[in-house]
Amino acid sequence: MLDRAQVLDAGDPLAVYRERFDLPEGMIYLDGNSLGCLPKATAGRLEEVLREEWGRDLIRSWNTAGWIDLPAKVGGKIAPLIGAQPHEVIVADSVSVNLFKLISAALALQSKSGRPGRKVVLSEPGNFPTDIYMIQGLESQGLATRRLAAREQLLAALDEDVALLLLTHAHYKTGELFDMVELTRAAHAAGALVLWDLSHSGGALPVDLNGCEADFAVGCGYKYLNGGPGAPAYAFVAERHLEAAQQPLSGWMGHAAPFAFSDDYTPAPGIERLLCGTPGILGLSALEVGVDLIAEIGVENLYAKSQKLSEFFRQCLAERGLDLELVSPTDPAQRGSQLSFRHEEAYAICQALIARGVIGDFRDPDILRFGFAPAYLRFADMAEAARHLAEVIESGEYRDAAFQERAAVT
Amino acid sequence: MLDRAQVLDAGDPLAVYRERFDLPEGMIYLDGNSLGCLPKATAGRLEEVLREEWGRDLIRSWNTAGWIDLPAKVGGKIAPLIGAQPHEVIVADSVSVNLFKLISAALALQSKSGRPGRKVVLSEPGNFPTDIYMIQGLESQGLATRRLAAREQLLAALDEDVALLLLTHAHYKTGELFDMVELTRAAHAAGALVLWDLSHSGGALPVDLNGCEADFAVGCGYKYLNGGPGAPAYAFVAERHLEAAQQPLSGWMGHAAPFAFSDDYTPAPGIERLLCGTPGILGLSALEVGVDLIAEIGVENLYAKSQKLSEFFRQCLAERGLDLELVSPTDPAQRGSQLSFRHEEAYAICQALIARGVIGDFRDPDILRFGFAPAYLRFADMAEAARHLAEVIESGEYRDAAFQERAAVT
Numbered sequence: 175m176l177d178r179a180q181v182l183d184a185g186d187p188l189a190v191y192r193e194r195f196d197l198p199e200g201m202i203y204l205d206g207n208s209l210g211c212l213p214k215a216t217a218g219r220l221e222e223v224l225r226e227e228w229g230r231d232l233i234r235s236w237n238t239a240g241w242i243d244l245p246a247k248v249g250g251k252i253a254p255l256i257g258a259q260p261h262e263v264i265v266a267d268s269v270s271v272n273l274f275k276l277i278s279a280a281l282a283l284q285s286k287s288g289r290p291g292r293k294v295v296l297s298e299p300g301n302f303p304t305d306i307y308m309i310q311g312l313e314s315q316g317l318a319t320r321r322l323a324a325r326e327q328l329l330a331a332l333d334e335d336v337a338l339l340l341l342t343h344a345h346y347k348t349g350e351l352f353d354m355v356e357l358t359r360a361a362h363a364a365g366a367l368v369l370w371d372l373s374h375s376g377g378a379l380p381v382d383l384n385g386c387e388a389d390f391a392v393g394c395g396y397k398y399l400n401g402g403p404g405a406p407a408y409a410f411v412a413e414r415h416l417e418a419a420q421q422p423l424s425g426w427m428g429h430a431a432p433f434a435f436s437d438d439y440t441p442a443p444g445i446e447r448l449l450c451g452t453p454g455i456l457g458l459s460a461l462e463v464g465v466d467l468i469a470e471i472g473v474e475n476l477y478a479k480s481q482k483l484s485e486f487f488r489q490c491l492a493e494r495g496l497d498l499e500l501v502s503p504t505d506p507a508q509r510g511s512q513l514s515f516r517h518e519e520a521y522a523i524c525q526a527l528i529a530r531g532v533i534g535d536f537r538d539p540d541i542l543r544f545g546f547a548p549a550y551l552r553f554a555d556m557a558e559a560a561r562h563l564a565e566v567i568e569s570g571e572y573r574d575a576a577f578q579e580r581a582a583v584t
Numbered sequence: 585m586l587d588r589a590q591v592l593d594a595g596d597p598l599a600v601y602r603e604r605f606d607l608p609e610g611m612i613y614l615d616g617n618s619l620g621c622l623p624k625a626t627a628g629r630l631e632e633v634l635r636e637e638w639g640r641d642l643i644r645s646w647n648t649a650g651w652i653d654l655p656a657k658v659g660g661k662i663a664p665l666i667g668a669q670p671h672e673v674i675v676a677d678s679v680s681v682n683l684f685k686l687i688s689a690a691l692a693l694q695s696k697s698g699r700p701g702r703k704v705v706l707s708e709p710g711n712f713p714t715d716i717y718m719i720q721g722l723e724s725q726g727l728a729t730r731r732l733a734a735r736e737q738l739l740a741a742l743d744e745d746v747a748l749l750l751l752t753h754a755h756y757k758t759g760e761l762f763d764m765v766e767l768t769r770a771a772h773a774a775g776a777l778v779l780w781d782l783s784h785s786g787g788a789l790p791v792d793l794n795g796c797e798a799d800f801a802v803g804c805g806y807k808y809l810n811g812g813p814g815a816p817a818y819a820f821v822a823e824r825h826l827e828a829a830q831q832p833l834s835g836w837m838g839h840a841a842p843f844a845f846s847d848d849y850t851p852a853p854g855i856e857r858l859l860c861g862t863p864g865i866l867g868l869s870a871l872e873v874g875v876d877l878i879a880e881i882g883v884e885n886l887y888a889k890s891q892k893l894s895e896f897f898r899q900c901l902a903e904r905g906l907d908l909e910l911v912s913p914t915d916p917a918q919r920g921s922q923l924s925f926r927h928e929e930a931y932a933i934c935q936a937l938i939a940r941g942v943i944g945d946f947r948d949p950d951i952l953r954f955g956f957a958p959a960y961l962r963f964a965d966m967a968e969a970a971r972h973l974a975e976v977i978e979s980g981e982y983r984d985a986a987f988q989e990r991a992a993v994t
Contacts, residue, residue: 198640205643212639220630220866228813229622230608233615233943241813268861270835271681278725299847304836304861307849311832315688315727322847396862403638403651403865422721425680426714435948437709437732439717451678451714452806455813456630456866533643538845 175490175557182486182553188479191471195400195550202555202562204534206547207346207374207512210400216463223459244458245406245427245449251465252399252408255473256372256391257382263410264445265458267423269373269392272409273308273340275421275448276390279411280338280367281317282420289365292337294319296366298328302346305371309340325350328357332364339366343381344374344510347537349502351375351509354386362387373397376408377468378511378547379477383410390415395457398476398511398547400464406457409448416444425450471549479548480511486553487513487544490560496567501541514543525577526566532559585900585967592896592963598889601881605810605960612965612972614944616957617756617784617922620810626873633869654868655816655837655859661875662809662818665883666782666801667792672826674855675818675868677833679783679802682819683718683750685831685858686800689821690748690777691727692830699775702747704729706776708738712756715781719750735760738767742774749776753791754784754920757947759912761785761919764796772797783807786818787878788921788957789887793820800825808886808921808957809878811871819858826854835860881959889958890921896963897923897954900970906977911951924953935987936976942969 183189196212197203203211227235236242250260266272277295284292295309299322312318323331332339339361344351354370361368369390375381377398383391389412395405411419420441426432427449430440441447468476485506491498498515517523517540524536534544544559566572593599606622607613613621637645646652660670676682687705694702705719709732722728733741742749749771754761764780771778779800785791787808793801799822805815821829830851836842837859840850851857878886895916901908908925927933927950934946944954954969976982 196635196639198642201642203642209638209643211642212634217631217634220634221627224622224627224630224812225606228619229606232608232611232613232621233619233945234938235813267677267681268835270837270861271677271833274833282724302836303839303842303845303847303849306847307834307836307839310849311834314692314830314834315725315832317725402634403645404862404868406864407861420724422725423681423684424717424721424724425678426712426717427680429713429717432713433948435713437713437716439713439720451680451817452814454816454864454867456870457864458814460866528644535643538843 175493175560176554179486179553179557186479186553188471188475188548189552192550192552194467197550200531202532202559204532204544204546204559207397207545208535209403210397210464210547211550213400213463213467215467216402216460219459219463220456223456241455244455245453246446248458248462248465249408249445251462251469252376255381255469256376256393256410257384258410259384259413261444262413262416263408264448265395265406265408265461266449266453267407269371269394269407270304270308271423272392272407272448273305274311275423276369276392276409277308277312277318277338277340279419279421280369280390281312283367283415283418284337286418292335292365293317294321294335295338295340296321296323296328296331296336297340298322298325300347301342302371302373305340305342329360332360332366334365336364336366338369340369340371342371342374346374347501347541347543348514349374349509349512354388358386358388374510377473378480380473384412388412395461399461399468401461402457404457405461406454411445411448419447421448423450427452468549476548477511480546481506483546483548483551483553483556484511484513487556487560490557491564494560494564496564511547512543512545514541516540517542519572521580522572522577523566526572526574527562529577530562530566532562585903585970586964589896589963589967596889596963598881598885598958599962602960602962604877607960610941612942612969614942614954614956614969617807617955618945619813620807620874620957621960623810623873623877625877626812626870629869629873630866633866651865654865655863656856658868658872658875659818659855661872661879662786665791665879666786666803666820667794668820669794669823671854672823673818673820674858675805675816675871676859676863677817679781679804679817680714680718681833682802682817682858683715684721685833686779686802686819687718687722687728687748687750689829689831690779690800691722693777693825693828694747696828702745702775703727704731704745705748705750706731706733706738706741706746707750708732708735710757711752712781712783715750715752739770742770742776744775746774746776748779750779750781752781752783754788756784757911757951757953758924759784759919759922764798768796768798784920787883788890790883794822798822805871809871810874812867814867815871816864816867821855821858829857831858833860837862878959886958887921890956891916893956893958893961893963893966894921894923897966897970900967901974904970904974906974921957922953922955924951926950927952929982931990932982932987933976936982936984937972939987940972940976942972
């Protein structure tokens with residue numbers, strides 16, 4: 175298998191990009207869907223931000239280094255990766271905070287459109303928790319009603335009470351993709367708006383927000399965009415909603431004229447109205463490096479390779495006679511850049527793999543998740559990871575007490 | 585004056601700390617109240633976070649490098665600077681976002697205490713805009729009513745409709761201090777809660793949140809704490825409110841068990857319930873360096889020196905016969921670490937000073953503001969800055985067209 179992998183690597187047009195990352199020695203990292211790797215250019219860029227922009231030019235850098243425009247600038251660079259226009263995307267805060275803004279904006283739009291009775295925000299059980307929790311946040315304010323319907327019941331649950339359909343494009347546990355065109359159309363037909371969470375798809379696979387006429391979207395900077403731990407997130411508002419979209423986190427950076435220091439809030443005319451407080455320049459600058467690199471490689475290329483990587487990984491497992499229960503779709507076109515397997519001992523297996531230098535992750539209660547970030551992974555890594563996984567399971571080494579003991583986090 | 589300044593510098597016990605900052609050559613920086621200077625240790629710490637924690641250990645650093653505990657850890661280090669207990673303070677998001685959380689928490693507490701009718705959030709006109717705008721955000725949701733009363737009318741405005749008094753301890757324009765003890769007591773006597781914005785006092789002067797029985801507070805990481813541009817902010821909840829304080833930005837990091845991935849939100853038992861999304865580790869790590877340094881120097885020492893600096897600056901101006909209208913209190917004990925002057929041509933004067941390497945700032949419409957961050961400023965800087973200011977005004981050089989033209993920001 176390793177031979178075959180080496181042939182595939184030799185013919186891989188993206189192989190050259192591995193050099194652009196600072197990768198740890200002797201590790202096979204299958205967790206780029208949780209925290210993307212460090213681009214080599216990031217350290218130099220941050221050094222420049224620290225020593226020159228902050229250290230030397232200080233406050234003037236808000237103008238001279240363009241800090242004040244950085245949220246819109248980096249947003250504009252993310253836009254083509256997700257099928258948006260540059261002025262429809264901005265980088266700000268976290269995914270969670272942006273969810274709150276956009277759920278609020280959707281409810282307000284429904285109310286303005288003469289449908290104040292629509293308060294239901296529809297999602298699915300088992301969606302990434304923060305998506306569901308942010309609906310609950312607005313529910314605690316008396317402004318929204320959470321409704322969760324299983325995937326196959328979603329269309330039926332789209333009734334006249336639904337203000338907003340909030341779904342994650344690629345499921346964080348299984349990688350299963352929603353059909354954005356179909357769901358968006360169905361929601362609109364039912365009078366609902368749609369908010370897509372692109373955390374597990376933006377930068378990993380082609381997304382076409384405007385092609386499917388999405389209303390809103392959010393996404394994560396620290397997974398496939400390689401922006402660093404807790405990188406700022408992005409938010410999308412379709413051009414047709416920009417003027418009317420109002421959100422309650424109306425901080426000074428979202429004001430039409432922040433430095434007029436007026437006592438009254440007037441939202442900025444464009445996507446900047448989604449800004450709230452002062453943007454974190456270190457995080458934004460690191461994110462920009464990751465976004466530039468992913469844009470250079472191209473999401474179409476990345477997705478094509480990730481499908482080949484994950485299929486090859488499955489072949490390697492099959493050839494080793496390992497028959498794990500796949501919870502991701504078998505058709506690679508139906509899933510994001512990941513494969514997830516169900517195993518009773520998923521936690522301990524994950525720990526035993528980590529001890530061998532293969533980093534995947536565990537998702538409660540019984541999911542082993544492997545992400546295939548194709549910008550820095552090789553087919554040889556697939557062959558080796560499959561070998562380790564087979565050996566861990568066949569040897570039973572995961573039954574070692576040290577692997578059984580649960581740590582507090584991740 | 586320069587002679588006298590040098591004597592003062594020679595006798596200054598804090599003079600040694602100037603070496604701990606990476607300061608630009610030939611600049612007198614009087615804007616540490618807008619963006620604090622770069623500590624020398626920050627670049628090394630960030631290099632370590634990048635190369636070792638992110639680059640080498642990747643996702644495991646949430647445990648092994650303690651990323652997951654960083655918001656509470658850095659909050660705990662800020663706590664003694666503001667008269668709080670370590671478990672009452674957490675670093676998260678921006679000042680604006682934290683204002684939204686805590687105004688919401690206060691309204692919810694009032695409601696739980698059987699006073700749902702109290703919806704007024706009282707502040708003063710001319711408070712820092714974002715404080716006022718975040719009240720408006722909740723007003724747009726129908727959950728709060730904004731009331732602004734001038735400083736001398738605040739006590740009279742504290743009636744039975746007031747849920748929360750929201751004030752900034754040191755005024756961003758004038759530096760004037762509120763008497764936290766008096767205002768907090770009056771608010772409580774009227775059945776209102778109090779939220780203090782410490783953006784212009786935390787790390788600059790001694791604050792005693794628990795001594796004055798404050799309920800809530802927020803503060804800024806990028807001014808006197810030297811955390812870098814857009815550094816994350818901090819939030820305080822008094823211990824007695826921790827269990828009952830609920831806020832609607834209920835993201836996954838504020839959950840009692842984030843990695844259980846439950847569909848239902850249960851707030852963390854302690855101050856962690858104020859967390860929302862994934863914390864930005866680059867910003868937090870840089871902030872920690874700044875906080876450590878300020879804690880080492882000591883806020884009492886810093887405030888004592890800043891009072892001497894600002895008084896010396898005023899003496900220098902007086903000796904040069906410059907009689908500018910001071911809008912800050914003349915008694916240094918009544919103001920934060922700044923002096924602000926009113927001048928019709930404040931904008932152009934500020935620009936002319938910048939051209940001479942003296943960085944103060946302008947606040948609309950006619951305020952010249954000079955901040956005295958005593959960790960890195962010398963008495964000699966005061967003498968020189970006063971000389972430049974006098975020369976700029978006496979020469980009329982600020983009337984040069986280039987200085988008159990307004991830039992878009994700061």
